[in-house]
Amino acid sequence: MSPREITSPMSEQEARSLRAGEIVFLSGEVLTARDEAHIRALELSREGRPLPFEMHGRALYHCGPIMMRDDNWKVVAAGPTTSARMDSLETEFLRAFRPSVIVGKGGMSLETLKTMGEIGCAYLAFTGGAAVIAAEALPEVLGVEWEDLGMPEAVWRMRAERLGPLVVAMDSHGRSLFHEVESDVHSRALLL
Amino acid sequence: MYSSAIIEETVVRLLREAECRLPPDVRRALENALSQETEEVPRSQLLVILDNVRKAAERSVPMCQDTGVPVFFVRGRYDVRIEEAIRRAVYRATEEIPLRPNTVDPVSRGNSGDNLGPGMPPVHFEPTDEDHLDIAVLPKGAGSENWSALKMLNPSEGVDGIRRFVIDCVVGAGSRPCPPTVVGVGVGGTADMAIALSKKALLRPLGSSNPDPELREIEGALHQQLNSLGLGPMGLGGRTTVLGVLMEKANCHTASLPVAVSLNCWAARKAFARVHPDGRVRFSQEGFR
Numbered sequence: 001m002s003p004r005e006i007t008s009p010m011s012e013q014e015a016r017s018l019r020a021g022e023i024v025f026l027s028g029e030v031l032t033a034r035d036e037a038h039i040r041a042l043e044l045s046r047e048g049r050p051l052p053f054e055m056h057g058r059a060l061y062h063c064g065p066i067m068m069r070d071d072n073w074k075v076v077a078a079g080p081t082t083s084a085r086m087d088s089l090e091t092e093f094l095r096a097f098r099p100s101v102i103v104g105k106g107g108m109s110l111e112t113l114k115t116m117g118e119i120g121c122a123y124l125a126f127t128g129g130a131a132v133i134a135a136e137a138l139p140e141v142l143g144v145e146w147e148d149l150g151m152p153e154a155v156w157r158m159r160a161e162r163l164g165p166l167v168v169a170m171d172s173h174g175r176s177l178f179h180e181v182e183s184d185v186h187s188r189a190l191l192l
Numbered sequence: 193m194y195s196s197a198i199i200e201e202t203v204v205r206l207l208r209e210a211e212c213r214l215p216p217d218v219r220r221a222l223e224n225a226l227s228q229e230t231e232e233v234p235r236s237q238l239l240v241i242l243d244n245v246r247k248a249a250e251r252s253v254p255m256c257q258d259t260g261v262p263v264f265f266v267r268g269r270y271d272v273r274i275e276e277a278i279r280r281a282v283y284r285a286t287e288e289i290p291l292r293p294n295t296v297d298p299v300s301r302g303n304s305g306d307n308l309g310p311g312m313p314p315v316h317f318e319p320t321d322e323d324h325l326d327i328a329v330l331p332k333g334a335g336s337e338n339w340s341a342l343k344m345l346n347p348s349e350g351v352d353g354i355r356r357f358v359i360d361c362v363v364g365a366g367s368r369p370c371p372p373t374v375v376g377v378g379v380g381g382t383a384d385m386a387i388a389l390s391k392k393a394l395l396r397p398l399g400s401s402n403p404d405p406e407l408r409e410i411e412g413a414l415h416q417q418l419n420s421l422g423l424g425p426m427g428l429g430g431r432t433t434v435l436g437v438l439m440e441k442a443n444c445h446t447a448s449l450p451v452a453v454s455l456n457c458w459a460a461r462k463a464f465a466r467v468h469p470d471g472r473v474r475f476s477q478e479g480f481r
């Protein structure tokens with residue numbers, strides 16, 4: 001079976017069609033946001049002010065890349081960061097900005113999983129550290145916002161060309177591969 | 193006395209090798225892991241990892257965007273200019289390789305942009321009276337570093353307590369430190385020593401035999417038990433949770449049993465150089481015996 005191809009932006013219906021265990025490749029618009037960008041976006045949203053970028057239906061990428069500038073910005077290395085760091089901010093972020101998919105590593109909390117079900121969003125696990133494979137699949141930088149946060153924390157808007165393979169690890173129907181594996185690991189650990 | 197310029201050049205090259213080339217012992221361990229996995233999801237993770245490693249080396253670019261904090265271990269005759277040369281090398285490597293500017297003020301979170309600043313980079317100096325100078329670098333990413341742990345056990349908990357704590361650390365960290373991980377364990381000393389030992393342990397080649405027979409036995413048992421957990425590559429399930437367990441020990445207070453754990457992600461980066469007074473330099477990614 002050849003892996004499924006998906007494109008950002010995508011509809012809520014398509015995001016809801018992604019099921020845990022599937023392997024996909026992602027093309028289209030991808031925006032990075034880590035801790036600091038989440039905090040700033042939420043501050044603006046609470047004040048009722050607009051963001052300088054559109055997140056609705058797009059792919060949110062938990063990533064702090066290494067970029068290099070000659071004439072244009074170029075992606076040097078851009079693997080995923082640990083998504084769990086954003087857990088305490090993600091529910092409010094998802095409700096406010098409604099991305100269709102999150103790309104990251106390590107998975108997120110049950111609370112975030114519940115919010116993903118509420119808005120129709122899937123979590124796509126990308127291999128941690130696969131920075132060169134990621135850079136290859138991100139051939140174009142469309143823009144950068146909030147550069148004052150520093151290179152890793154700024155919001156980079158990039159065009160993806162078959163980013164992956166990505167494992168649908170958490171879906172909008174309440175399934176999480178991470179939690180299933182973790183629960184098995186805990187039971188086995190008790191026997192050691 | 194060593195030439196500062198030679199040390200600076202050596203450290204820039206060490207950083208480039210460590211960041212762009214996975215040490216051969218770690219690559220072999222990952223290839224071995226791939227041969228153990230049968231399911232599609234864990235195999236897909238290891239295939240991406242090995243492909244990524246190959247491309248990073250071919251293009252001489254960092255294998256992971258988290259180029260970490262470069263932790264240095266230096267053995268030789270103390271000379272403050274060694275640390276100055278290391279700092280200059282980190283500054284240069286940040287631009288030349290490039291490394292991601294990772295270090296910030298812990299309170300304001302302001303980023304200096306050059307991976308330097310108070311306390312950065314960390315340099316562990318072990319004075320010796322040998323003619324050569326050994327410099328090792330262990331670039332440590334935050335994904336794994338954030339799961340470092342120390343526990344002051346009750347001495348009566350013994351080997352079983354040590355074993356239990358290491359298992360709890362790996363289970364607690366779960367998918368987040370980018371498994372399959374390398375598990376560094378420091379036993380004994382004072383609290384600060386135990387942590388330093390757990391980092392130093394990560395420098396030993398995977399698959400090498402611990403010279404201490406008791407530690408060798410604990411390492412072997414833990415390796416097998418941790419891989420029976422089923423956490424798998426990137427925590428998505430599978431047979432390979434760790435690539436190895438490496439332990440170091442020091443004597444401790446009779447009323448203490450400190451145990452520290454430092455996890456390293458699959459990108460277990462390290463590089464070694466031996467600088468001779470006549471200016472000759474040898475490089476290795478598995479250390480010198």
